[in-house]
Amino acid sequence: MKENNYDYSVVKGFAYSAVFWLIVGLVVGLWLAAEMFYPALNLTPWLAFGRLRVVHTNGLAFGFGFAGIFACSYYMLQRLTRTSLAFPGLARFHLYLFNVAIALAALSLFAGMNTSKEYAELEWPLDVVVVIMWVIFAVNVFATLIKRKEKQMYISLWYIIAMTVTVAVLYIVNNLEIPVNLFKSYSAYAGANDANVQWWYGHNAVGFVFTVPILAMFYYFYPKSTNLPIYSHRLSIISFWSLVFAYLWTGAHHLMLTPLPEWIQTVAIAFSIFLIAPSWGSVVNGYYTIRGRWDLMRTNYLTKFFIVGITFYGLQTVQGPTQGLRTLTAFFHYTDWVVGHVHMGTMGWVTMIISASLYYIIPKISGRELYSVRLANLHFWLIFIGQLVYTVTMWIAGIQQGAMWKATNPDGSLTYNFLETVTALYPYWYIRFVGGVIYFVGILVFTYNLIMTGRSGKESVPEPQPQTA
Ligand code: HEM
Numbered sequence: 001m002k003e004n005n006y007d008y009s010v011v012k013g014f015a016y017s018a019v020f021w022l023i024v025g026l027v028v029g030l031w032l033a034a035e036m037f038y039p040a041l042n043l044t045p046w047l048a049f050g051r052l053r054v055v056h057t058n059g060l061a062f063g064f065g066f067a068g069i070f071a072c073s074y075y076m077l078q079r080l081t082r083t084s085l086a087f088p089g090l091a092r093f094h095l096y097l098f099n100v101a102i103a104l105a106a107l108s109l110f111a112g113m114n115t116s117k118e119y120a121e122l123e124w125p126l127d128v129v130v131v132i133m134w135v136i137f138a139v140n141v142f143a144t145l146i147k148r149k150e151k152q153m154y155i156s157l158w159y160i161i162a163m164t165v166t167v168a169v170l171y172i173v174n175n176l177e178i179p180v181n182l183f184k185s186y187s188a189y190a191g192a193n194d195a196n197v198q199w200w201y202g203h204n205a206v207g208f209v210f211t212v213p214i215l216a217m218f219y220y221f222y223p224k225s226t227n228l229p230i231y232s233h234r235l236s237i238i239s240f241w242s243l244v245f246a247y248l249w250t251g252a253h254h255l256m257l258t259p260l261p262e263w264i265q266t267v268a269i270a271f272s273i274f275l276i277a278p279s280w281g282s283v284v285n286g287y288y289t290i291r292g293r294w295d296l297m298r299t300n301y302l303t304k305f306f307i308v309g310i311t312f313y314g315l316q317t318v319q320g321p322t323q324g325l326r327t328l329t330a331f332f333h334y335t336d337w338v339v340g341h342v343h344m345g346t347m348g349w350v351t352m353i354i355s356a357s358l359y360y361i362i363p364k365i366s367g368r369e370l371y372s373v374r375l376a377n378l379h380f381w382l383i384f385i386g387q388l389v390y391t392v393t394m395w396i397a398g399i400q401q402g403a404m405w406k407a408t409n410p411d412g413s414l415t416y417n418f419l420e421t422v423t424a425l426y427p428y429w430y431i432r433f434v435g436g437v438i439y440f441v442g443i444l445v446f447t448y449n450l451i452m453t454g455r456s457g458k459e460s461v462p463e464p465q466p467q468t469a
C-alpha cells in the first residue's frame with residue numbers, strides 16, 4: 001500500500017476473521033445447547049460441556065468480538081483522522097498474531113488448560129501473547145491519532161481510546177498470576193479479593209468489549225448509513241464520560257450476597273442504577289437521529305440493524321441494573337435468566353451492530369455494491385427471530401428455575417429436589433436450540449452475502465483516499 005493511502009487490507013482481514021470465528025463459536029454454542037438436553041454428546045473430555053463452554057465464550061467474545069472491533073477500529077481511525085495508519089506493517093502483524101492467538105486459545109481450552117477465572121481462562125503464556133498484541137494495537141491507535149489531519153476528535157475516537165486504555169489495565173491486573181509450569185498458574189490474589197478483582201474485570205470486559213467499542217461503531221456507521229448527522233454531539237460526549245466513569249465501579253453486582261464487604265456491593269448497585277442514564281443517552285441519541293425519518297426503517301436496510309441493535313442495548317441496560325438489586329439477584333442468580341440477559345446483549349446488540357458495520361465497510365473497501373440487500377434483510381429477520389426465541393425462552397426458564405429452587409413445603413423442606421429442577425427445563429432447552437439454529441442460519445446468509453460481495457458484487461465508486469477526501 002502506498003504511503004498516505006488508507007490501508008484497508010488489514011480491515012478486510014479482520015472483517016473476514018470475525019465472520020470465521022463467529023461461525024466456529026456458534027457451532028460450538030449449538031453443540032453446547034444440544035448437550036444440555038442430550039448429555040450423550042459429551043463424547044470425549046475434549047467435547048465435555050465444561051471445556052466447550054469456554055471455547056464458545058472465548059471464541060465469540062474474543063475471536064468474533066475483537067476481530068470485528070479491530071476491523072472497525074482500523075477503518076474508523078483512518079477515516080476520522082483523515083490519515084493512513086501510522087504503522088500498516090505492524091497492523092498486518094497484529095492480524096496474523098491475533099488469529100494464531102485465538103487458534104491457540106481454542107486449542108488450549110479444548111485441551112482443558114484453564115485458569116478457572118471466567119473470561120480470563122487463558123494460561124499465562126497466552127496472556128503474554130495477548131498483552132504483546134494489545135501493545136501493538138495501542139501503538140498504532142495513538143501514533144495514528146498523533147499524526148491526524150482532522151483536528152476535531154469525533155466521539156467514536158474517544159470510545160476507541162477508552163477501550164484501548166481500559167482493556168489493557170483490566171487484563172493485566174486481573175491476570176497477575178504465579179506460574180507453576182508452562183501450562184498452569186495460580187492467581188496472585190486469594191479469596192474474596194480474587195473474586196472482587198475477577199468481577200471488576202469480568203463486568204468491565206462486558207463494558208469495554210461488548211459496549212464501548214460497539215458504541216464507537218454505532219456513532220460512526222449509523223449516521224454514515226442513514227446520511228443523517230447524529231442528533232446531539234453534546235449528549236454523546238456527556239454519555240461517554242459518565243459511562244466510562246460509572247462502569248468501573250459496578251463489578252460487584254456479580255457478587256451480591258457473598259462474603260464481599262456489603263458496602264462494596266451497595267456501591268456496585270448504586271453505580272449500576274446510575275448507568276441507565278448514560279446508556280439511554282446513546283439510545284435516545286439514536287432514536288432522535290432519525291426523527292421524522294422513520295421511513296428509513298423500511299427503505300434503508302442498515303437502519304433496521306442499528307435501531308433494533310440500540311433498542312436491545314437499551315433493554316439490556318435496564319434489565320442489568322434491575323437484576324443486580326439484592327432482592328432480584330437472590331432469585332435470578334445462577335438461573336437461566338442470566339443466560340437470557342447475556343444473549344440479548346450478544347446476539348441482539350453486539351451482533352446486530354457488528355453485522356451492520358461490516359455490511360457498510362466491505363462494499364466500501366472492495367469498491368463493489370452489496371451482493372444482495374434481500375439476503376441482508378433475510379439475515380436481519382433470522383437473527384432477530386432466533387435471538388428472541390432464545391432469550392425469551394431463557395427468561396421464562398429462569399423464572400421457573402428460580403421459583404422451583406425456592407419453593408418450600410409447609411414444614412419448611414424443599415418442594416423439589418435438584419434433579420427435578422433440571423429435568424423441568426428440558427423443553428426450554430429444546431426451544432433454545434431451535435432459536436440458536438434460526439440465528440445460525442441467519443449468520444450463514446450473512447457470510448455468503450459478504451463473500452459474494454467481495455467476489456462478484458457490482459462495481460461501485462470506491463472510497464476516496466485522503467488526498468482527495
Ligand atoms: C447498565 C448496564 C448493565 C448492567 C448494570 C448489567 C448487570 C448485570 C448483572 C447484575 C449481571 C449478573 C447477573 C447474575 O449473575 O446474577 C450481569 C451479567 C452479565 N451481563 Fe450484564 N448488565 C449490563 C449490560 C450488559 C451488556 C450491554 C451486555 C452485553 C452483552 C451484558 C452482558 C452480560 C454478561 C455476558 C453477563 C454474564 C456474566 C457471567 O458470566 O456471569 N450486560 N449483568
Ligand code: HEM
Pocket residue numbers: 026029030032033036053056057060061064065338339342343346347350351432433435436437439440
Ligand atoms: C447460536 C447461537 C448461540 C447458542 C446456541 C449459544 C449457546 C450457549 C450456551 C448453551 C451457553 C451455556 C449456558 C449455560 O451455561 O447454561 C452459552 C453461554 C454463553 N454464550 Fe452463547 N450461544 C449462542 C450465541 C452467542 C453469541 C453470539 C455470543 C457472543 C457474541 C455468546 C456468548 C456467550 C457467553 C458470554 C456465555 C456465558 C454466559 C454466562 O456465563 O452467563 N453466545 N451460550
